Amino acid sequence: MATSHAGENYINHEKGLWSWLTTLDHKRIGIMYMISVMAFFFIGGMFALAIRLELFSVGKTIVEAQTYNQMMTFHGTIMVFMVIVPGLPAVFGNFFLPIMIGAKDVAFPRLNLLSWYLLMLGATIAVSSMFFGGVDTGWTFYTPYSIKGSIGVINMTLGAFIMGMSSILTGLNFIVTVHKLRCPGMTMNRIPLFIWALYSTAIIQVLATPVLGITLLLLVAERVLGVGIFDPALGGDPVLYQHFFWFYSHPAVYIMILPALGVVSELITTYSRKTIFGYKAIAYSSIAIAAVSFFVWGHHLFVSGQSEVAGILFSFITMLVGVPTAIKVFNWVATMYRGSIQLKTPMLYAIGFMFVFTIGGVTGIMLATVGMDVHFHDTYFVVAHFHYVMVGGTLFALMGAIFHWLPKMFGKMHNEAMARLSFVFVFIGFNVTFFPQFILGSLGMPRRYFDYLPEYEPLNRISTMGSWVIALGFIVGLITIIHALLKGKQAPDNPWGSTTLEWQTKSPPVFHNFDSTPSVNGGPYEYR
Amino acid sequence: MLSLLLTSLGHASTFMPPQASTIAPAVDRLYAFLLIISVLASILVIAGMLYFIFKYRRKSETEKSAYITHNHLAEFLWSFIPLVLFIVAFVWGWKVYHDLRFAPENAYEIFVRGQQWSWEFEYQNGHKSPAELYVPVGRPVKLLMTSSDVIHSFFIPSFRVKQDVLPGRYSSIWFEVKEPGEYQIFCTEYCGLQHSSMLAKVVAVPQKDFDMWVSGKAVSNLSPEEQGHKTYIARNCNSCHSIDGSAVVGPTFKGNFGLTRQFEDGGSAVVDENYLRESILDSQKHIVKGYTKVMPTYEGVLEDKEVEALIAFIKSLKN
Ligand SMILES: [Cu+2]
Numbered sequence: 001m002a003t004s005h006a007g008e009n010y011i012n013h014e015k016g017l018w019s020w021l022t023t024l025d026h027k028r029i030g031i032m033y034m035i036s037v038m039a040f041f042f043i044g045g046m047f048a049l050a051i052r053l054e055l056f057s058v059g060k061t062i063v064e065a066q067t068y069n070q071m072m073t074f075h076g077t078i079m080v081f082m083v084i085v086p087g088l089p090a091v092f093g094n095f096f097l098p099i100m101i102g103a104k105d106v107a108f109p110r111l112n113l114l115s116w117y118l119l120m121l122g123a124t125i126a127v128s129s130m131f132f133g134g135v136d137t138g139w140t141f142y143t144p145y146s147i148k149g150s151i152g153v154i155n156m157t158l159g160a161f162i163m164g165m166s167s168i169l170t171g172l173n174f175i176v177t178v179h180k181l182r183c184p185g186m187t188m189n190r191i192p193l194f195i196w197a198l199y200s201t202a203i204i205q206v207l208a209t210p211v212l213g214i215t216l217l218l219l220v221a222e223r224v225l226g227v228g229i230f231d232p233a234l235g236g237d238p239v240l241y242q243h244f245f246w247f248y249s250h251p252a253v254y255i256m257i258l259p260a261l262g263v264v265s266e267l268i269t270t271y272s273r274k275t276i277f278g279y280k281a282i283a284y285s286s287i288a289i290a291a292v293s294f295f296v297w298g299h300h301l302f303v304s305g306q307s308e309v310a311g312i313l314f315s316f317i318t319m320l321v322g323v324p325t326a327i328k329v330f331n332w333v334a335t336m337y338r339g340s341i342q343l344k345t346p347m348l349y350a351i352g353f354m355f356v357f358t359i360g361g362v363t364g365i366m367l368a369t370v371g372m373d374v375h376f377h378d379t380y381f382v383v384a385h386f387h388y389v390m391v392g393g394t395l396f397a398l399m400g401a402i403f404h405w406l407p408k409m410f411g412k413m414h415n416e417a418m419a420r421l422s423f424v425f426v427f428i429g430f431n432v433t434f435f436p437q438f439i440l441g442s443l444g445m446p447r448r449y450f451d452y453l454p455e456y457e458p459l460n461r462i463s464t465m466g467s468w469v470i471a472l473g474f475i476v477g478l479i480t481i482i483h484a485l486l487k488g489k490q491a492p493d494n495p496w497g498s499t500t501l502e503w504q505t506k507s508p509p510v511f512h513n514f515d516s517t518p519s520v521n522g523g524p525y526e527y528r
Numbered sequence: 529m530l531s532l533l534l535t536s537l538g539h540a541s542t543f544m545p546p547q548a549s550t551i552a553p554a555v556d557r558l559y560a561f562l563l564i565i566s567v568l569a570s571i572l573v574i575a576g577m578l579y580f581i582f583k584y585r586r587k588s589e590t591e592k593s594a595y596i597t598h599n600h601l602a603e604f605l606w607s608f609i610p611l612v613l614f615i616v617a618f619v620w621g622w623k624v625y626h627d628l629r630f631a632p633e634n635a636y637e638i639f640v641r642g643q644q645w646s647w648e649f650e651y652q653n654g655h656k657s658p659a660e661l662y663v664p665v666g667r668p669v670k671l672l673m674t675s676s677d678v679i680h681s682f683f684i685p686s687f688r689v690k691q692d693v694l695p696g697r698y699s700s701i702w703f704e705v706k707e708p709g710e711y712q713i714f715c716t717e718y719c720g721l722q723h724s725s726m727l728a729k730v731v732a733v734p735q736k737d738f739d740m741w742v743s744g745k746a747v748s749n750l751s752p753e754e755q756g757h758k759t760y761i762a763r764n765c766n767s768c769h770s771i772d773g774s775a776v777v778g779p780t781f782k783g784n785f786g787l788t789r790q791f792e793d794g795g796s797a798v799v800d801e802n803y804l805r806e807s808i809l810d811s812q813k814h815i816v817k818g819y820t821k822v823m824p825t826y827e828g829v830l831e832d833k834e835v836e837a838l839i840a841f842i843k844s845l846k847n
């Protein structure tokens with residue numbers, strides 16, 4: 001099967017639902033992830049809108065406190081474990097990692113399909129907790145509260161555990177693929193930066209996720225068998241749980257953001273039509289971030305009662321992560337210098353990303369400053385900060401990635417005006433929603449509050465109205481995508497004039513990715 | 529010049545609550561420093577980006593770009609300058625943190641107990657106060673805190689202090705209040721259903737008024753009904769019982785005095801003083817028809833004075 005018939009591609013290569021559910025093709029698995037993640041995003045987004053609506057006014061607005069607490073738990077769990085963690089790596093990583101290094105597939109295609117099924121199984125079990133009394137612990141499941149409440153928390157943690165397995169398998173697959181399946185001439189210093197980012201992410205996934213698994217299993221053991229691990233009533237230590245949890249969850253923050261940083265590198269070079277500034281600095285800073293991210297978890301525990309020395313050490317190491325992150329941002333800006341910049345939708349999202357990510361970054365430094373964090377910890381300042389990084393960061397990159405790669409994945413062009421309109425709504429709505437939350441937090445409003453003091457109402461109202469604008473933006477975005485799939489013009493192989501390998505095959509790619517194995521004799525971004 | 533800017537910003541309430549403790553200005557100066565650096569850095573990046581977008585916008589489809597892969601000086605500068613700034617922030621933050629954590633030797637100690645979903649303060653002479661933390665002005669106060677159930681967190685925005693409150697362990701916090709007044713206390717660690725109404729107030733008074741109050745000699749000029757209303761709020765009865773006639777988690781207090789209550793177990797009783805007393809202290813004994821067994825028992829929690837005041841208050845809520 002060296003060459004393929006004219007017009008044949010991975011979509012029409014085989015037909016029928018069954019051929020999708022049993023496919024071993026990384027591209028099809030990527031598409032299946034895409035559909036599932038979009039569905040999860042829809043559910044998580046509905047919870048988000050309901051949360052904001054409840055907070056529109058002082059007192060009860062639409063639901064009771066109990067329902068509110070469950071909604072914020074589901075919103076967090078779904079968005080973290082089912083949207084942001086699998087989002088970029090499992091959707092775009094699966095689809096493009098092999099193509100961008102000139103491979104036919106990932107190293108272990110069966111394992112790849114298994115990862116998707118594990119995610120679905122985990123998600124189903126997690127969501128089933130709704131029928132077991134619901135879960136109202138927040139996505140962090142802090143003990144001893146999580147040991148005392150409804151048994152739904154067992155389903156939820158078990159679900160998260162299984163989704164973690166999925167994440168580990170995907171990571172493993174990517175690491176081996178990058179090491180073993182690069183095409184001739186594709187040295188490590190020639191792989192695209194998105195691949196570097198996925199590679200760093202995969203390392204964290206493989207090393208950190210098992211800790212989450214162990215922690216959640218211990219929690220279940222405590223709940224079901226009554227072993228005293230975290231519950232002080234049984235001689236356990238509740239703060240130990242927080243250490244375990246953040247030992248995974250801080251690196252997980254980088255599982256969520258590193259792929260986004262990779263996407264932005266791709267977008268900036270493509271739409272500036274210019275070679276990336278500081279390829280090695282960006283590539284190695286991903287690895288540096290991944291490595292250091294394992295030693296900063298204690299910055300979530302500055303007021304938990306950990307010792308002063310621990311607090312200071314964690315503050316210091318957290319500051320160090322700031323440096324490689326800042327380097328990346330400066331490199332992107334430098335890439336734009338003397339480029340030939342075209343403001344297509346993906347570039348708009350990349351610019352929007354840099355705007356909000358910078359704000360997310362500097363507020364991260366504020367939170368890392370230990371004496372300052374005492375005031376900000378567990379207030380809306382933190383909520384605003386991580387939404388600037390996770391939503392403004394990862395989700396913007398995800399949207400940029402969709403519009404950048406849509407022509408390649410489906411062979412269809414989207415309507416540019418509509419796509420830009422979606423960006424405008426999402427960007428404005430995002431800032432209107434989350435910027436006021438920095439002020440709310442500074443003024444002392446704690447997070448996870450069903451109700452608040454009347455003086456916080458005006459800013460909460462602005463924030464809620466912003467959420468409607470974001471929703472509008474996503475609706476327009478979705479319509480644009482559907483419109484492109486149904487009515488879009490046939491996409492050329494390389495509509496954006498990009499230099500990376502995925503643009504050298506057909507749109508959509510043939511079943512084996514390339515008609516003949518490509519070979520490479522230069523860096524990924526040779527725009528001359 | 530810069531220090532002048534910093535102090536003036538530190539004093540202005542740049543989105544921060546009032547500075548009511550002696551340490552608040554120090555925290556706010558650090559905040560001002562971080563804010564200024566952050567704004568400058570963000571402007572630098574964002575303005576640079578916008579300028580490049582405009583200056584280097586694509587003018588023709590065949591346009592070529594410059595081929596620049598690195599520049600050692602620029603790369604050194606944008607690694608080194610942030611590093612220096614981060615280290616300054618770190619050291620400054622350390623200093624403030626140290627001052628926040630270690631109470632002066634002569635601090636006056638008060639015991640704090642957090643529970644779902646209220647705070648209680650106990651003084652050295654055994655005097656207890658629910659939901660109101662009386663403290664003397666101008667004297668360092670150290671709180672020794674623990675929880676009887678899950679983790680809570682004790683936060684006073686105007687003092688810039690916060691500390692988790694753990695079951696089975698003591699943690700502490702200290703502050704010195706500058707001006708007499710009332711200041712909000714929040715619980716900031718999610719602790720379940722009524723987390724957002726786990727509120728309390730600091731009442732800062734001059735030392736001699738404080739001494740009077742703590743010895744129990746302060747004469748209350750409130751009527752029993754008013755006292756009961758205060759307890760109703762302080763003890764969080766308001767999270768389950770309304771006084772306007774609407775049923776929330778529990779029945780409303782409005783006009784219930786004198787009604788005949790049906791119980792889940794089939795019995796019934798007329799709402800009188802004894803019924804009210806029993807319902808409050810041993811609420812699990814009879815469950816009013818149509819409601820569930822969720823009300824905590826207040827035996828040993830409420831003082832007799834409080835129960836009497838509550839009863840007087842409920843009686844006063846006629847239809
Ligand atoms: Cu972290």
Ligand SMILES: [Cu+2]
Pocket residue numbers: 642644645679680681715716717718719723726
């Ligand atoms: Cu609490």
